[in-house]
Amino acid sequence: MSVLVFVDHTQGSFKKKAFETVNYAAETAKRIGGGEVVAAVLGTVSNDELNLLGQYGATQVLHLNDARFDNFNARAYSKAITAAAQQCGAKVIILSYNVSGKSVAGMVAAQMKAGLVSGAIDYPTTDNGFVVKKTVFSGKAFAFVKVTSDVKIISLVPNTFKVTKGEGSVAVAALNANLTDADFGVKKVSEDVIKGEVPLSEAELVVSGGRGLKGPENWGILEDLGKAFGATLACSRPVADAHWRPHHEHVGQTGGTIRPNLYVAVGISGAIQHLAGVNSSKTIVVINKDPEAPFFKAADYGVVGDAFEILPKLTEAVKKFKAAQH
Structure with missing residues (x-):
C-alpha cells in the first residue's frame, strides 16, 4: 500500500517542513503495514535536490517538471496531487498544514472522495481503525478522528515532528497529469519574497x-x-x-x-x-x-x-x- 506525500519546495530548494512530511509519511507507511513512500514534487527542482528525499524516507519521486508550478495555484496543484495518487495507487496522502496544504487538501479530498484530517499532531494509530490525533477549540482540547474512507488524507502541523536523516535513495519518475491552460487561470502579478530569515x-x-x-x-x-x-x-x-x-x-x-x-x-x-x-x-x-x-x-x-x-x-x-x- 503506497503512501503519497506532497513535498513543498521554495524556489527549487527543500526546507525542514518538506523533510518533516517525508519522515511522517515513512513512519505512517510502517504503521499501516509497509509499502512505498512516494513523494510528489511539482515545478522546477534539480535531480540532486530530489535525491535528498530518499535520505528522509521516500522510495520514489514523481516529478512534474513544469515551470508553471513554480508559482502556487490551488486548482493546478490539487489536480496534479490527485493524478500522482492515482498513478501510484496511494491509499494515504500526506501534506503539510501550511498555506499551500490548507489550500489544496480539501480539494484533493473532494476529488478522491477521501476522508481528511487537518492539523494532525501525532502519527496515525491502527489498533481500532485508522485514527489520527489533532487539536480542537484553538488548542484547548484534542480530537481523535477515525477515517473510514478508502483513501485517507492527513495534513500535519509543521515543526511538530523530529526530522531524521538516513542513507536511503530514490527512483525519480515523471508525473503524468492531464492539465489544461484553464487549470492555470490564476496568474501571479507580483511576489514579495522574504530572504535571510528562518520562516x-x-x-x-x-x-x-x-x-x-x-x-x-x-x-x-x-x-x-x-x-x-x-x-x-x-x-x-x-x-x-x-x-x-x-x-x-x-x-x-x-x-x-x-x-x-x-x-x-x-x-x-x-x-x-x-x-x-x-x-x-x-x-x-x-x-x-x-x-x-x-x-x-x-x-x-x-x-x-x-x-x-x-x-x-x-x-x-x-x-x-x-x-x-x-
Missing part, C-alpha cells in the same frame, strides 16, 4: 511583540533581543493590522500557527485568538506590565514589568551567556 513555521526560537511596545519606532529593542537569541520575529494581529510590522510576522488564529521550542511574548495581552497560534510552543515566556494579562495563565515563565526596562537587560544577559559558551 516562522520552521523557527525554533521566536520573539514576538504586541501593542505594548506602543509603536513601530520602538521595535528596535525587540529586534536586538531577537538577534541576541538568533530568533525569528513575530507579532500580534493588532500590530500587523496597524502596519507596524509586515503581515507575514502575524501569528494567531488568523495568522500563522507556530510550534517553536521557545516563544517570548512582549507586550501581548494573550487573547484567545493569539493563543490559538502559539499555545503549542514548547516553552512560553511572557513579559507584560499588566499582572492580570491573560497570557500569564498560559505562560511557563512570566515577568511583570516594563518591556522598555526589561528587554535591554535581557538582551545583555543573553549576549553574556552566549559569550561565556565560547
Whole structure:
C-alpha cells in the first residue's frame, strides 16, 4: 500500500517542513503495514535536490517538471496531487498544514472522495481503525478522528515532528497529469519574497511583540533581543493590522500557527485568538506590565514589568551567556 506525500519546495530548494512530511509519511507507511513512500514534487527542482528525499524516507519521486508550478495555484496543484495518487495507487496522502496544504487538501479530498484530517499532531494509530490525533477549540482540547474512507488524507502541523536523516535513495519518475491552460487561470502579478530569515513555521526560537511596545519606532529593542537569541520575529494581529510590522510576522488564529521550542511574548495581552497560534510552543515566556494579562495563565515563565526596562537587560544577559559558551 503506497503512501503519497506532497513535498513543498521554495524556489527549487527543500526546507525542514518538506523533510518533516517525508519522515511522517515513512513512519505512517510502517504503521499501516509497509509499502512505498512516494513523494510528489511539482515545478522546477534539480535531480540532486530530489535525491535528498530518499535520505528522509521516500522510495520514489514523481516529478512534474513544469515551470508553471513554480508559482502556487490551488486548482493546478490539487489536480496534479490527485493524478500522482492515482498513478501510484496511494491509499494515504500526506501534506503539510501550511498555506499551500490548507489550500489544496480539501480539494484533493473532494476529488478522491477521501476522508481528511487537518492539523494532525501525532502519527496515525491502527489498533481500532485508522485514527489520527489533532487539536480542537484553538488548542484547548484534542480530537481523535477515525477515517473510514478508502483513501485517507492527513495534513500535519509543521515543526511538530523530529526530522531524521538516513542513507536511503530514490527512483525519480515523471508525473503524468492531464492539465489544461484553464487549470492555470490564476496568474501571479507580483511576489514579495522574504530572504535571510528562518520562516516562522520552521523557527525554533521566536520573539514576538504586541501593542505594548506602543509603536513601530520602538521595535528596535525587540529586534536586538531577537538577534541576541538568533530568533525569528513575530507579532500580534493588532500590530500587523496597524502596519507596524509586515503581515507575514502575524501569528494567531488568523495568522500563522507556530510550534517553536521557545516563544517570548512582549507586550501581548494573550487573547484567545493569539493563543490559538502559539499555545503549542514548547516553552512560553511572557513579559507584560499588566499582572492580570491573560497570557500569564498560559505562560511557563512570566515577568511583570516594563518591556522598555526589561528587554535591554535581557538582551545583555543573553549576549553574556552566549559569550561565556565560547
